[in-house]
Every structure is written in C-alpha cells, then in structure tokens.
Amino acid sequence: MSDRLFVGVLGNRNSGKSITWNTLFGSTVKTGTHPRKLDLYDSECVEVFLISGSFEERQLYAGDVLDNQDSRIILCSIQYTKEVYKTLYYVEDKGFDVFVQWLNPGYNDDGENYDNLGLMPWFLGHGATVSMRDGTVSPILRTEEIRQYIYGWSRPRGIIFSC
Template sequence: MEKLLVAILGNRNSGKSHTWNTLFGATVRTGKEERRLYFNNYEYVNVFLVSGSPEERQKYVGDLIADTDPRIVLCSTQYKDDVKTTYEYFLEKSYFIFVHWLNPGYWDGDDSLFDSLGLTNWLLSKNSMVGIRSGKISASSRVNEMKEFIYGWAKARNLIINEQG
C-alpha cells in the first residue's frame, strides 16, 4: 500500500503551523484521528495531521500517530539534527516524502540558510522530493502547490471521496 508524507520543514516559528492553518482554512492542531482535507466543496481526502513538530515537542512521531496507519500524513518537522529520526520513521513505513523547506522561515534572517545538516542531500537520496519555499511570503502559493500534489497523488490511488456521490 502506497503512503504519502507531506512535511513542512523549518526552524522554530518559521511558518509551519501557519501553513497547515492556511491549508485547512482554520486553526488546526494534532489530533488522534484522521480529518478531512477538502479540495473543493465536495471532494476531500482523509489525512492525519501532526501540527507541532515532534522535534519541538520532544516526542517520537510514532507515539503521536499511535495505532493509526494513515495513508496520508501531514507533519511539521523542525530543522535540527534529530529530524532525521522523524523522517526515518516514515521511510521505514514505506511513505513517499514530499517536503517543503521554509527557507528562510518567517522569523529567520533575510537570506536563505545553508543546509548545515546535509538534510537536503540525505532526503533526496531517499524516496522523496524537496522544495525550498520562503516562509516570509504569503502561504497561499505553497499551500496551493501542496494541495495540488496531494490531490494528484490521492486521485491516482482512488482515495478522493466525493460527497455528491
């Protein structure tokens, strides 16, 4: 069974939670169950959201997801050494990883940051895609890009639910 992780990577206060809030059109937090991500008025897909990064919370992502086995996970990840533990969890569970790195993040300096962790190369050597987006500009363009990617991925796997029948 194919699975998808959509991750937002960034420093603390870079705009990760703001991205999820924009995607859902409301303030959202990590839940215990899947929730609906609507693409329009009647089409949606079920996703599991980990809003606060496991690294900031000092929790193992597997404990946050618990006993669920979601096909699509949306997860905040913090740019620090132990973030690889979070990505390795998903890789071990055969997720394809789609990452938006907020670089620079909302509260970072004006210049893009050098990848001192070598995370980009490490991720790209795995089953993943990485894009760098500015956290200083409106979240709408990156959210639309994520939404289109999730829709296409889910549509190809017959995961889109249509409320109109």
C-alpha cells in the same frame, strides 16, 4: 507505488509551519487524535492525519504517535534540527512516499546559510520530493502547492471521496 504519503513542512521555529496548515485547512488547526477531511477541489476530499507541532519540538518519537495511525496521508510539521532524522528514518522505514516543503532554508540557522544538517542529500537519496519556499510571505501559493501534490498522489490511488 507506496500506499502512504508523508507531507512534511520543515523549518526552524516561527518559520511559518503552523500558518501553512491553518491556511491549507482554512481555519486554525492543531494536532488531533483522529483523521480529518481535507478539501481538495470541486467537492473532492481526502482523509489526512495532522501533526501540527513537530515531534522535534515536543521531544516525541514519530512512532509513538504514528504507529497507531492508519491514515494513508500524514501531514506533519518537522523542525530543522538534527533530531529530524529520527522522524525521517521512521517515515522511510514505514515505506511512506515523502513530500517536504522546506520553509526559509538557511535563515536563522545559527549563522549558516546552507543546509548544515545535510538533509538535501538524504531527501534526494531517498526519493523524496522537496520544494523550498519563503515562509515569510503569504502562505496561499505554498498551500496550493501542497494541495496539488496531495491531489496528484491521491487520484490514482482512488482515495478521494465526495464531500
């Protein structure tokens, strides 16, 4: 059982990654320098660290931000480009459990309508949990899915606190 969780929202530019985080937190959020509280259920919370702009878009290496971050749960936008593998290999190397919510797979992928980067075999081969969702519709159901996953992962590890 891993002691860290990486929750990625994967998609092309303008696929709904930022609106997913804003809806999850109930307000506009941006990458911070400190962990923040995420409300779960019935006055229960968990500490998370959010990276709302993808490493791929900002041309950063995940380790440059996460090596000094000891939060057990990382929430991160990841962009559907070949550069995403750098982030995924970093997360794998650090032993994170991985949950990825993939928004609009196949849409706006240079005319392709399939996984032209081969991410699904990587995810499956590395024990990741992946859901595919439509980022063009209301984010309420997909953010609830993320909240439920975080809750289910956090509960047996005893990291939920009263808020």
